Amino acid sequence: MEDFDTYNRPKTGTQSRYARYDRIMGYISWFLIALVALDIALLPSSAATTGYLVFFCGFLLVYNLVARHVIHPGKSGPTKTFIDLLIFLSFTVAVSWLTGKVASPFTSIMYLILMATSLTQGRKTTYFMAALAVTSYIFLAAEQVSLNIFEQTFVSNILEILPFMFIAHLGAMLSSEAEGARQEAEQLSLTDELTGLHNMRNFFNLAAAHKELVQRNGSTLTICMLDADNLKQINDRHGHFAGTEMIRHVARTITRNIRSSDIAARYGGDEFLVMFTGTSKESSLIAVRRIVTNLASTPFDFNGTQLSTTISAGVAAFPEDGADIRTVIVKADEAMYVSKKGGKNRVTVHTEGEATT
Secondary structure, eight states: OGGGGGGGOOOHHHHHHHHHHHHHHHHHHHHHHHHHHHHHSSSSOOHHHHHHHHHHHHHHHHHHHHHHHHTTTTTOOHHHHHHHHHHHHHHHHHHHHHHTTTGSSTTHHHHHHHHHHHHHSSSHHHHHHHHHHHHHHHHHHTTTOOOTTHHHHHHHHHHHHHHHHHHHHHHHHHHHHHHHHHHHHHHHHHHTTOOOOOOOOHHHHHHHHHHHHHHHHHHEEEEEEEEEHHHHHHHHHOOOHHHHHHHHHHHHHHHHHHHHTSSEEEEEEEEEEEETOOOHHHHHHHHHHHHHHHHHHHEEETTTTEEEEOOOEEEETTTTOSHHHHHHHHHHHHHHHHHHHTTTEEEETTTTTTTEO
């Protein structure tokens, strides 16, 4: 098993996602600047208009460089992305005003901004941005907008605005579905499918953070290795589905007998790890003994048959028993095998070297 120190400390799913969004926002900035520069080169206009276009491009260029490389570089989030989108919308409206207003080829960029909003922000923010886009479009079309519902131009104005609302609504719905799927996938990537406990990769990531706290505060943490004693016998007598239910039963028993701040993971097969945070071995023994006792006295039901199992455990602490988590896990594993050899259904503390029931 790899030590968690061999992993680079990964960003959380949200941080990593918004870091990617931040890069995309940077690409959009360069894309907008390039489009306006191309317009200046191919479609010459008055000196005043050209000057304003150059000014807005310069502003967006400076903003992009500051947002990506000066203000909290690498710190991305929904607020920063929302500010980017507001800047892009303002830039688009300003450039559109100078290059033909509603007839400007740049007005269609507002659709891109709405889609980017729906993919990076929540539903409420998407609708808010849609309202801004509609308001901006009305501002650009102020000279043409008719308030007389009996005029043909009024119907035309409404039809021109509807796509903004449709794209915003469709994007918001798709975003909600995508967010739900993303959260489900993220949850599956962090937990063991069979038991719902943490998987080992997530255990290592969490252990890395707690290790830093222990080293900073001069405290300790305890790791317990647990292994069910009779999985093979249950599989042989009642089938592998019974063994699967036994593993779930062990996981439930562990969860019921530890604190919410403690971290339980499935190590593999019928082996489990528990990290007791900020707790000495002596204090952790109370919870471990409770797990062992409760499991031995609480049967589980399988197809109407009451089955039971016991568990053997080993306990070691960081930094007392090892300079890194891998070493502490190895020591806890060795202590657990002492429990196995000593008759099972008991706890062994690494420093004591003898079974404690």
